[in-house]
Structure formats: C-alpha cells, structure tokens
Amino acid sequence: MFRIILRRLLQGLLTLLLASIIIFGATEILPGDVAEAVLGQNRTEEALATLREQMGLDRPAIVRYADWLGGMLQGDLGTSLATDRPVADMIGSRIWNTLRLALLAAAISVPLSLALGLWAAMRAGGAVDKTMAMTTLALIAVPEFFIGLVLMKIFAVELGWLSATANTRPYYDFWQNFRALALPVATLSFAVLAHMMRMTRSSVINIFTSAYIEMAALKGLPKRRLVLRHALPNALSPIFTVIALNLSYMVSGVIIVETVFGVPGLTRLLVDGVSLRDIPLIQACAMIFGSVYILLNLLADILSILANPRLRYPK
Amino acid sequence: MSDATDPIAPRASVFAGLRLTWTAIIAGSVLLFWFTLALIGPWIAPHGEAEIISSTTFAPIGEGGILGTDKLGRDVLSRLIYGVRTTMLLALVTTVISFACGVTLGFAAAILKGWFDVIVSRIVEAFMAFPSTLLALVIIGVFGTSITVLVLTVGLVLSTGVFRVSRALGYDVGVMDFVEAARARGEGTWWILTREILPNSMAPLIAEFGLRFTFSILFLSGLSFLGLGVQEPAADWGLMVQENVGGLFLGSSAALLPAACIASLTISMNLLVDWFQQRQQGETVLEKIDQ
Numbered sequence: 001m002f003r004i005i006l007r008r009l010l011q012g013l014l015t016l017l018l019a020s021i022i023i024f025g026a027t028e029i030l031p032g033d034v035a036e037a038v039l040g041q042n043r044t045e046e047a048l049a050t051l052r053e054q055m056g057l058d059r060p061a062i063v064r065y066a067d068w069l070g071g072m073l074q075g076d077l078g079t080s081l082a083t084d085r086p087v088a089d090m091i092g093s094r095i096w097n098t099l100r101l102a103l104l105a106a107a108i109s110v111p112l113s114l115a116l117g118l119w120a121a122m123r124a125g126g127a128v129d130k131t132m133a134m135t136t137l138a139l140i141a142v143p144e145f146f147i148g149l150v151l152m153k154i155f156a157v158e159l160g161w162l163s164a165t166a167n168t169r170p171y172y173d174f175w176q177n178f179r180a181l182a183l184p185v186a187t188l189s190f191a192v193l194a195h196m197m198r199m200t201r202s203s204v205i206n207i208f209t210s211a212y213i214e215m216a217a218l219k220g221l222p223k224r225r226l227v228l229r230h231a232l233p234n235a236l237s238p239i240f241t242v243i244a245l246n247l248s249y250m251v252s253g254v255i256i257v258e259t260v261f262g263v264p265g266l267t268r269l270l271v272d273g274v275s276l277r278d279i280p281l282i283q284a285c286a287m288i289f290g291s292v293y294i295l296l297n298l299l300a301d302i303l304s305i306l307a308n309p310r311l312r313y314p315k
Numbered sequence: 316m317s318d319a320t321d322p323i324a325p326r327a328s329v330f331a332g333l334r335l336t337w338t339a340i341i342a343g344s345v346l347l348f349w350f351t352l353a354l355i356g357p358w359i360a361p362h363g364e365a366e367i368i369s370s371t372t373f374a375p376i377g378e379g380g381i382l383g384t385d386k387l388g389r390d391v392l393s394r395l396i397y398g399v400r401t402t403m404l405l406a407l408v409t410t411v412i413s414f415a416c417g418v419t420l421g422f423a424a425a426i427l428k429g430w431f432d433v434i435v436s437r438i439v440e441a442f443m444a445f446p447s448t449l450l451a452l453v454i455i456g457v458f459g460t461s462i463t464v465l466v467l468t469v470g471l472v473l474s475t476g477v478f479r480v481s482r483a484l485g486y487d488v489g490v491m492d493f494v495e496a497a498r499a500r501g502e503g504t505w506w507i508l509t510r511e512i513l514p515n516s517m518a519p520l521i522a523e524f525g526l527r528f529t530f531s532i533l534f535l536s537g538l539s540f541l542g543l544g545v546q547e548p549a550a551d552w553g554l555m556v557q558e559n560v561g562g563l564f565l566g567s568s569a570a571l572l573p574a575a576c577i578a579s580l581t582i583s584m585n586l587l588v589d590w591f592q593q594r595q596q597g598e599t600v601l602e603k604i605d606q
Contacts, residue, residue, distance in 0.1 A: 015444045022441070022442075022450075022453075026457050137582075141582040141585045143537060143553075143574065146577065149560070149563065149570060149571055153563060255537075271542070271543065277456055278456075289446065293445070293446050294444060
C-alpha cells in the first residue's frame with residue numbers, strides 16, 4: 001500500500017513540476033521579454049540592456065527557470081512589475097480572504113450536497129429526485145455571476161438584509177461578518193452544489209444496485225446496519241473523488257464571486273495582474289492556485305486508496 | 316446497429332426516432348429566437364451598438380429606451396440585440412475550433428494507438444491537471460486581451476475535453492464488428508475513419524457539441540465579466556453585466572437582463588441536448604455529469 005501511495009505522491013510532484021514548466025514556459029513564448037514590457041514604447045537599446053542585466057534576463061531560460069522555481073520554494077515570489085512591491089507582501093494580506101471564502105463554502109456545500117445526493121438516491125425516480133434533477137440542470141447551466149446578482153438583488157437591494165460588498169473589518173462582530181460574507185459564500189456554494197449532489201447521487205445508486213447490497217438486504221439486515229456497515233465504506237472512495245473533482249469548479253467559482261462581491265482576495269489580485277500583464281504576479285498566483293488544486297487532488301486520491309483496499313493493488 | 320453486417324447500406328439519420336416533447340419545443344424556440352436575432356439583429360435594433368441615446372444613465376425599464384439605459388446612457392435593448400451576435404458567434408467559433416482539434420487528435424489517437432496515443436494523451440492530461448480558468452487567465456495575461464487570443468485560448472481549453480470524448484468513442488466504435496469487417500476487406504485508415512467511425516459516432520458528438528457550446532458561452536461570458544474578454548465598445552452579454560453591476564443599487568436592471576439572457580440560452584441548450592440524448596441512447600446530460 002505504501003508503495004502505491006508513494007507512487008501517487010511522486011506523480012503529484014511531477015504534475016506540480018509540469019505545471020510550473022507550463023506557467024514559466026507560457027511567458028517565454030511571448031515576443032520580446034519582461035524588460036521590454038517594463039520600459040514600454042519609449043525605450044533605448046542601452047536602457048533595455050541595462051535592465052536585462054539587472055533582472056538577469058541575459059541568462060539562458062533554463063537557468064532563469066531554476067532560479068525562479070528555487071525562489072518560489074523559498075517563499076520569494078518575485079517583484080510585481082506594476083507596483084514594484086514584493087509579490088509575497090501583496091499576496092500575504094489577501095490570501096486569508098480567499099481561503100475563508102472557499103473554506104466556508106466547502107463547509108456548507110460538501111455536507112449539504114452529500115445529504116441531498118443521498119436523499120435523491122434513496123428516492124430515485126420519484127418526485128423529489130425529478131424536481132432536484134430539473135433544478136440542478138438549471139443551476140449547472142447558468143453562470144455564477146447570474147446566481148450572485150440575483151441573490152444580491154433580492155437580499156441586498158430589495159430586502160436590505162445582507163451586505164453586497166464582502167469587505168470585513170477586524171473589529172467586526174459575528175453578525176457583521178455574517179452580513180458581509182453570507183452572499184458570496186452562498187453563491188459559491190450554489191456553484192458547486194449541483195455538480196457535487198449529482199455525483200453523490202449516482203455513486204450511491206451505483207452501490208445500492210450492486211449484488212452484495214441486495215444480498216445483505218435479503219439476509220434481513222436492519223437498514224441502519226446495511227447503510228452504515230455495508231454501503232458507506234464502499235461509497236467513501238467515490239465521495240472523496242467527487243469532492244476533489246469539484247475543487248476545479250470552486251477555483252473558477254471563487255474568481256467570479258470575488259469580482260461580483262468585491263472581495264479583496266487573491267483571485268482579484270490575479271485578475272488585476274492579468275489585465276495589467278504583471279507577469280511575476282500572474283506566475284505567483286497561478287502557481288499558488290495550481291499547487292493547492294494539485295495537492296488537494298492528491299489528498300483525495302490518497303484518501304480513496306486508504307478507504308478502498310481494492311485500489312491498493314495495481315491492476 | 317442493424318446495419319452492422321452491411322456497412323454499405325444507407326444509415327438511418329441521427330435524428331430518426333426523435334419525438335417532440337414540450338420541453339424540447341420550448342427550448343428549441345428560445346434557441347431559434349436568439350439565433351434569428353443574431354442574424355437580423357442590426358436591422359431591427361432601435362439604436363446603434365455604442366450610440367448614446369440619453370443623458371440619463373441607468374434609466375429604469377420604460378424610460379429612455381424600452382429596457383432603459385446603461386451606465387453611459389446607451390440603449391439596453393439595442394445592446395442586448397447586438398450582444399447576442401457577439402456572444403453566439405464567439406461561442407460557435409471556439410466550439411468549432413475545439414472540435415477541429417479535439418476530434419481530429421482523439422480519433423487519430425484511437426486509430427493509430429501506440430506512441431502517438433501515449434504522447435497526446437499525456438499532454439492533454441497535463442493540461443487537465445490544471446484548472447481551466449487558471450490556464451486561460453495565464454495565457455491571456457501573457458498575450459493580452461484580443462479577440463484572437465480569446466478565441467484560441469478558450470478553443471484550446473475546451474478541446475481537451477473533446478479529445479477525451481472522441482478518443483473514447485474512437486476506441487469503442489473501432490472494435491465493432493463492422494470496422495473489423497472493413498479492415499478485413501482491406502479498407503484504408505481514412506475510409507474507416509470517415510465512412511465507419513465518424514457516422515457511427517455522430518449522435519454522441521452532436522450532443523457533445525451542444526454541451527461544449529454551453530460551456531463555451533459560460534466560459535467566455537465569465538472572462539468578459541472579469542473584463543478580460545470582449546472589450547468595449549462592442550456589446551457582449553458578459554461584458555454588459557460587468558459594465559452595469561453598479562446600477563443594481565440604483566434600481567437599474569441593466570446588469571440582470573444580459574445575465575438572464577445568458578441563462579435562457581444555456582438552459583435551453585442543455586435541455587435540448589438532454590432531450591436529444593434521452594431519445595438517442597437513453598443517456599442524459601445529467602448522467603454525463605454524474606460520471
């Protein structure tokens with residue numbers, strides 16, 4: 001088992017390395033280099049050469065890549081082109097806002113979608129299941145900002161119960177924080193809820209229709225024991241996968257939600273970086289999001305291996 | 316399939332056996348409405364795409380224009396009508412690009428197998444190991460915002476999914492008896508691809524096209540909403556939402572209307588694909604997501 005987990009860990013590291021090559025490589029395809037971008041139109045050859053030497057751009061790409069990656073690993077994320085400040089400082093103050101949003105949304109949407117998925121699976125083909133099917137189909141099809149705007153219109157503009165901007169202050173009490181964060185967290189939860197619920201439903205149905213559950217039911221086992229001892233252990237592994245798969249929706253969801261509600265978070269920084277073409281900032285943000293995404297996927301895979309003995313042996 | 320033993324026999328149309336339901340009729344009408352508007356829009360729009368018609372900004376519905384004015388005093392209705400063209404055209408072009416790349420490489424991987432399959436599959440996996448929105452943001456950050464970059468980026472990002480689907484289809488259909496029969500007859504790779512595998516993969520590919528079209532609209536409007544997609548003064552639904560969010564508190568619905576238009580388009584498309592798949596092979600959009 002440990003060999004399998006070790007292999008998966010190495011695979012994860014390799015993916016991470018590949019991601020860093022893609023992120024660094026993307027900036028290399030650009031005609032011209034960062035020095036030209038910094039100096040803009042009115043540049044002299046001399047100024048260009050001096051700046052290149054200063055930034056170390058005269059060295060071969062592979063050396064610069066190693067340097068950049070080494071810096072990343074030591075927490076040196078480079079210097080922003082637009083603000084001239086260290087990227088680490090800019091990110092440090094914002095990362096908590098994004099993290100809090102994502103964690104709260106996950107804490108709400110994961111248990112809720114598992115419960116709804118289980119409910120729909122128990123009543124498969126019934127009225128509850130059909131209603132939920134139509135609702136999820138619609139939820140999946142609409143853009144995240146549509147959900148965000150409708151919630152904002154109802155709860156912030158018309159009713160005035162909740163705040164439309166998610167700016168929190170350190171001195172806020174619980175209710176002030178709740179008013180500020182309720183709408184962005186709800187929007188983000190809706191964005192991942194539908195997918196997660198559907199996947200849970202199908203993996204539970206998959207297990208309930210298998211022969212060994214039918215056998216257990218025929219033996220006359222009480223329902224509680226049937227679900228908890230027989231079905232659940234086998235459902236764990238697909239459920240971990242479901243949660244990991246939805247991290248991808250979470251990443252794109254967070255970007256939109258932070259913009260809709262003006263959350264001063266990491267993805268706002270990334271989007272601003274993209275519109276200003278602040279390459280070091282983009283690289284650092286992309287690397288952070290990419291790493292989190294890849295590491296969480298890795299974690300889900302390892303948890304599945306631990307939960308499902310069949311995955312411990314290579315086919 | 317009934318014609319499995321005789322590959323020369325004319326095949327039934329992929330649309331055969333489809334029966335109309337109310338959902339399909341409504342969803343189809345909504346799509347047809349937007350499609351017609353995309354074609355004839357500029358001739359029936361009351362005002363120009365970027366024409367400022369009123370000094371009142373964020374005028375509510377009924378004042379200024381029929382649907383009010385936006386943050387610069389432009390007619391919301393006219394911009395919605397011009398926007399449907401931008402939104403649908405861009406989505407269509409990106410979907411076609413993703414299919415051209417994805418289906419070609421996917422079928423090639425399934426037929427050629429061997430090292431070609433391994434290399435292409437590994438590259439696609441590497442791209443899929445990374446959240447697609449993030450990938451698009453990095454590419455746009457490097458190359459800047461222009462329509463060409465936008466279309467190529469989203470096309471590339473979407474093509475990874477198309478590749479996976481068509482590769483799986485190619486493998487599935489490739490082992491059927493009628494393909495074996497064609498190989499035994501000595502038909503070439505091209506003949507097998509265009510005359511055996513493609514026609515027999517048509518129904519799932521049409522459904523996939525619908526799904527990718529929806530996804531492409533969501534992706535593009537998301538980017539436009541972030542200010543990284545279509546740029547002003549062009550009218551695009553995602554961009555219109557971004558421009559007019561500020562008006563929400565002034566009682567203006569200039570941001571909600573384009574968002575609702577996008578929703579009507581994508582929901583109708585998904586319902587139609589759902590109906591098509593149910594009739595075709597008993598597999599629905601939801602079941603695809605379930606996997």
